[in-house]
Amino acid sequence: MNLTFLGAAQMVTGSCYLLETRGYKIIIDCGLFQGSKHIKEKNYNEFPFSPKDISLVLLTHAHTDHSGLIPKLYKNGYTGPVYTTNATIELCKIMLPDSGHIQEMEVERKNRKFTRAGLPLLTPIYTSEEAADCLNYFKGVEYREKFELLPGLQVCFQDAGHILGSAMIEVWVTEGEKTLKFVFSGDIGNAPEPYLEQPTCIADSDYLIMESTYGNRLHGNTSDRLNKFRDVINETFAKGGNLVIPSFAIERTQDLLYYLEILHDNKDIPPVDVYIDSPLAVEATKIFRHSFKYFNKETQDSIQRGEDPLNLPRLHFSLTAKDSMAINEIKGKAIIISASGMADAGRIKHHLKHNLWRSEATVLFVGYQAEGTLGRRLLNGDKQVTIHGEEISVKANIENIDGFSAHADQRGLLNWIQCSGTPAEGIILVHGEEEAQSDLAQKIKDQVGIEPLIPSLGETFHWNESGMTRSPKHWSADSNLKAETAEIKPMNDKNEVSSNTLNEALTDLMDKIHKLSEKERQRDNQSDALRNVLEIRELVDNKLRLTNKEK
Structure with a gap:
C-alpha cells in the first residue's frame, strides 16, 4: 500500500493524495495550486499518474484548492465517480463552472497581450462547460454512513465543520489480514462557527492525515x-x-x-x-x-x-x-x-x-x-x-x-487530536506552510507524545508487513521527473532532458527564490536581510558570468 502526497505538502494549496492498494488507485481531493505565479503554473503540468488508471475520487469539500483540478482529471481521461457529500455537490455545481469561467477570462486577457507580442497562445486548464460536464459523475453521500467502495476499501464521511458539506473522510484499507484506518481531515473547522456543527471527533484511527494551516497561530474568541x-x-x-x-x-x-x-x-x-x-x-x-x-x-x-x-x-x-x-x-x-x-x-x-x-x-x-x-x-x-x-x-x-477564518487555529487543531484520541501509528501534517507545520509538530510532540511526519511534495509513504517506510526521492510536479532526475549526469551534447523536466526545475528554483524573498522581507534585522540577499545575488551573478563565457 502506498500514499503519495501530490499537493498541499509543505504548502497550503493543491490538496491531492494518491492512495494505492490491491491494484486500485484512489485520489483524495484534487485541488488547484494557488499563490505565486510559479506555484500556479503547477496547475498546467501533467498529472504524475494516468487519470485513466484512477479507480475513484473522494472529495472532502468544495473549495477549489481541494476540488479545482477535478475537471482536468476528466478532461484527461478519467471516467469514474467522485464521492462527496450532497451539500458539496450543490456547491461544486456553482464553484467548478465558475473556476472554469475565471480561467477562460484570464487566458483571454493574457492572449490579447501574447497576440500583440507574437507569442504562442495559452489554453485554459479547463472551460466552464467542461467543469459542468464532469459534475454528472459526482455521487452524493450523507454523513456517518460507512460503506464499501472497492474490495478492501471502506469509507465514512464525517462533518468537518469547515464549510457547508465539508467532510473528514475515514478510510479503512485491508490488505491480507491487516486493516489500517486513515483519517483525512480535509480542512478542520474553526468552532464555534455560524451555521455549522463542530468538527467531528474520530476515534480509533491508525493515521491522522491532518491540515496545519494555522498551526502557529491563535485566532482569539x-x-x-x-x-x-x-x-x-x-x-x-x-x-x-x-x-x-x-x-x-x-x-x-x-x-x-x-x-x-x-x-x-x-x-x-x-x-x-x-x-x-x-x-x-x-x-x-x-x-x-x-x-x-x-x-x-x-x-x-x-x-x-x-x-x-x-x-x-x-x-x-x-x-x-x-x-x-x-x-x-x-x-x-x-x-x-x-x-x-x-x-x-x-x-x-x-x-x-x-x-x-x-x-x-x-x-x-x-x-x-x-x-x-x-x-x-x-x-x-x-x-x-x-x-x-x-x-x-x-x-x-x-x-x-x-x-x-474557517480553519481551526493551533488550539483548535490540538483539541481535535485530543478529542479524537491518539492515533495508533502516527500523525501526518499536510496543508500548511513550513513554519506553521514545524510549530504545530513541536506542540503535538510536547502535548500528545507523538512526533508528526511532514511529507514533502511528491513523497510516497509505503506500508507492508514490516511497517511503514518513506521514499527517498520525491516527485516535483512532472510525471516523468522521478525517472529522469535519477539518471541525470553531467551534461554533454548527448544528454537529453525533456522540456517539462527543465521547466519544472526552473519553476522549483523560482519558488525557492520567492520563499527566500518573503522570509528576508519579514526579517526584523534589515541589515542581515540585505547581506543575505546580496550573497545570493553574487552567486547568481557568478553563474551568469560563467554562462556568458561558455557562449
Missing part, C-alpha cells in the same frame, strides 16, 4: 473578532471611506452577513449599504437558504423563530458586470464584499484598483492569504502593487482579522 470588526467599520466610515473585504464566496461571505446582522441589531454600527459583488456568492447564499438540515441547532432555532441571518437590511446583490462597475462609483461609507478571498482573481481586483489608492478606504482580510497572492503582499506591507497591468499605490488602511 468570537467577541474579539466581532469587536474588531465593529471598530474597523466605524473607523473607516468616520474617515468617509469604503470598507473593501476580499472574501471567499462560500461560507466566509455568509459568515460576514451573520456577524453584520448582529452588529446591526445591537446598533453597534450605523445603517450601512452592503454590496455582495460575486455571482458565485449570490448563488452560494441561495444554496445556504435551502440547506437547513446541515445547520447547527442554534441556527435552526433562529430560523424557526422567523429570523433570517442572510437577509440584512440594505443588502445589495450584484449579478451583472454593469452592477459591479456601478459599485466603483461609490466613494465612501459602503461595505463591499467580493471574491476571491486571496484577491488573486475575480471582481475584487477591480474594487481594490478603485480603493487601494484612497487613504480614507480600508481593505479588511478575513481569511488565509497564501504565499505569493496579492492578499499576502498587501498584508506584508507592499506599498505598490500591480493590478491588471496597472501600478497602484497602496494608501488605504490594511487590516486583518484571523478570527473569521
Whole structure:
C-alpha cells in the first residue's frame, strides 16, 4: 500500500493524495495550486499518474484548492465517480463552472497581450462547460454512513465543520489480514462557527492525515473578532471611506452577513449599504437558504423563530458586470464584499484598483492569504502593487482579522487530536506552510507524545508487513521527473532532458527564490536581510558570468 502526497505538502494549496492498494488507485481531493505565479503554473503540468488508471475520487469539500483540478482529471481521461457529500455537490455545481469561467477570462486577457507580442497562445486548464460536464459523475453521500467502495476499501464521511458539506473522510484499507484506518481531515473547522456543527471527533484511527494551516497561530474568541470588526467599520466610515473585504464566496461571505446582522441589531454600527459583488456568492447564499438540515441547532432555532441571518437590511446583490462597475462609483461609507478571498482573481481586483489608492478606504482580510497572492503582499506591507497591468499605490488602511477564518487555529487543531484520541501509528501534517507545520509538530510532540511526519511534495509513504517506510526521492510536479532526475549526469551534447523536466526545475528554483524573498522581507534585522540577499545575488551573478563565457 502506498500514499503519495501530490499537493498541499509543505504548502497550503493543491490538496491531492494518491492512495494505492490491491491494484486500485484512489485520489483524495484534487485541488488547484494557488499563490505565486510559479506555484500556479503547477496547475498546467501533467498529472504524475494516468487519470485513466484512477479507480475513484473522494472529495472532502468544495473549495477549489481541494476540488479545482477535478475537471482536468476528466478532461484527461478519467471516467469514474467522485464521492462527496450532497451539500458539496450543490456547491461544486456553482464553484467548478465558475473556476472554469475565471480561467477562460484570464487566458483571454493574457492572449490579447501574447497576440500583440507574437507569442504562442495559452489554453485554459479547463472551460466552464467542461467543469459542468464532469459534475454528472459526482455521487452524493450523507454523513456517518460507512460503506464499501472497492474490495478492501471502506469509507465514512464525517462533518468537518469547515464549510457547508465539508467532510473528514475515514478510510479503512485491508490488505491480507491487516486493516489500517486513515483519517483525512480535509480542512478542520474553526468552532464555534455560524451555521455549522463542530468538527467531528474520530476515534480509533491508525493515521491522522491532518491540515496545519494555522498551526502557529491563535485566532482569539468570537467577541474579539466581532469587536474588531465593529471598530474597523466605524473607523473607516468616520474617515468617509469604503470598507473593501476580499472574501471567499462560500461560507466566509455568509459568515460576514451573520456577524453584520448582529452588529446591526445591537446598533453597534450605523445603517450601512452592503454590496455582495460575486455571482458565485449570490448563488452560494441561495444554496445556504435551502440547506437547513446541515445547520447547527442554534441556527435552526433562529430560523424557526422567523429570523433570517442572510437577509440584512440594505443588502445589495450584484449579478451583472454593469452592477459591479456601478459599485466603483461609490466613494465612501459602503461595505463591499467580493471574491476571491486571496484577491488573486475575480471582481475584487477591480474594487481594490478603485480603493487601494484612497487613504480614507480600508481593505479588511478575513481569511488565509497564501504565499505569493496579492492578499499576502498587501498584508506584508507592499506599498505598490500591480493590478491588471496597472501600478497602484497602496494608501488605504490594511487590516486583518484571523478570527473569521474557517480553519481551526493551533488550539483548535490540538483539541481535535485530543478529542479524537491518539492515533495508533502516527500523525501526518499536510496543508500548511513550513513554519506553521514545524510549530504545530513541536506542540503535538510536547502535548500528545507523538512526533508528526511532514511529507514533502511528491513523497510516497509505503506500508507492508514490516511497517511503514518513506521514499527517498520525491516527485516535483512532472510525471516523468522521478525517472529522469535519477539518471541525470553531467551534461554533454548527448544528454537529453525533456522540456517539462527543465521547466519544472526552473519553476522549483523560482519558488525557492520567492520563499527566500518573503522570509528576508519579514526579517526584523534589515541589515542581515540585505547581506543575505546580496550573497545570493553574487552567486547568481557568478553563474551568469560563467554562462556568458561558455557562449
